[in-house]
Amino acid sequence: MLKLIIKRLLMLIPLMFFVSVVVFLVLRLSPNDPAMSYLRLSNIPPSEEALRIARADLGLDRPLVTQYIDWAAKAIRLDFGVSYVTRTSVMRQLLHYLPNTLYLASVTMLITLAFSIPFGVLAAVNRGRLIDKLSRVLAYIGVSTPSFWLAFLMIILFSVKLGWLPSMGLGGISYVVMPACSVALMSLCINMRLTRGCMLEQLHARHVLYARIRGVTEKRIIRGHVLRNSMIPVVTALGMHVGEVLGGAVVAEVIFAWPGVGRYMISAISNRDFPVMQCFIIMMTGIFVVCNLLTDIMCAGLDPRARLVGEEGPHE
């Protein structure tokens, strides 16, 4: 188990290296000149002279490799430079907004898990009955609903018509309900169907048949023989859902005026504030990668076979 964790941690190094190279190259090879936006945001008229000075200031006149090494060396120390707009450390600003985003994302994940797994199990156990059909219909609706539209529908219903929930800002529990639900619906539905599918697969496994023959009660079969095994793919998929939720949170933050990193990112995009964008994507990818690492470890905890695979090395 420890070996597996160490191995996965070591794999993070080449992965994050690749990520940083992509992030760096995309910006440097894009047709946009960072010096230009730097000048524009500083309200300096972009003359030839000013551009040259700005390029020297930003280090853009040096060879690409030197620029990358310089940038990466700072990035490792979590220094992503200063924002072109506010002139303060990008990292510090994003860290200021990050807790709000993490709060929204964790509530979303919590809603996803709290509803998808029980409903998935119920649908599998009552296969072909009304509840299963309902879950299928709900899943169709859920994966086809644009989250921003759902957000508006909820605002119209709960804020405008009924006046139950606040439509924007950050505050008590009531503020997080609508943003989190709008983001959660899609992952919830996907996860519910996945849980159902995995449960059904396990329900037809031989060890379950054997348990039935031994006369074990249905409840104990579900709890003891089916649930744990069928949770393995579900836990693996959780990592993927974190990516979806982080992306969905950006949209929800914009609609609900939620002071998180996503909203900050959108304003950075309209300002062409490149250091903010770089820091944002690396931060989000970092969170995503770490969550995937955690789900891998959880899988190994659930499934002894995964632990073995880790020790034998990758089986490709």
Add this chain to the structure above:
Amino acid sequence: MSEIVLSAPAAGYFTSRRLGLALSGLVIFCLVMMALFAPQIAPYDPMEIDLDARLAPMSPAHLLGTDHLGRDMASRLVWGTRASLGAVFLIAVLIMVTGFTVGSISGFAGGRVDTVIMRVCEGFMTFPTFILALFLIGVLGTGMTNVILAIVLTHWAWYARIIRSLVMNLKNRTYVLAAKAAGGGRVKVFLRHIFPQAISQLTILATLDLGHMLLHVSGLSFLGLGIQPPTPEWGVMINDARQQIWSNPELAIIPGAMIFLTVLAFNIPGDILRDRLDPSIADAE
């Protein structure tokens, strides 16, 4: 439990499936017609501003009313179909081309080429897709072209991986080996014996994904990163309606309903197709 598995699904189940297929086919047909014949169908110019008729209610003159600039909602919806569907189909084709090229090179060549390509794919799959798309648009600039580019760049790796394993599988089939043994060149063997199989599978895959891509496109447009106003697009229309949400909520509800219906119409046949194609899932059903 086991007898349920063995017996065929109830007859009613099949008819509800057929109904779903027929309905989504109809919706897709109507949407494609709307996109193709937008200038003929739309009663007004979708960008014509008429400040005297601001926020007009639904009436025979304006079937779905008008927005905050007096533009006819029905016309904007019809034209929006063209923008949204056009973007989605373009994305699907581009992803298929890039994914197919990269994936089949990787699968057919094997060896070191394969390793390098697969590492790059894995690298791209490390990013959360929507976040990477946001970053790419931020760097490249806003606009529909860049939205399309960003979605293609964030999705090709998945397709390349699937095509690679498909090609690797097909490569070792006996009929392909026989063609090789008979003296067929690499290119000829690939084009005649692997390409047709792989491309049909790929088309199915891309069809399954159309709904998902539409959600991405309209989401990014909604954030104001895609098509720039005043050009009508469903996501943009919802964004336009944000200021009127207290007084005229239908301005946001209707375009959203269009997106929802379209995605649903793409998803239902996709889901049924997936069940049919994957025997392991069909078994569990």
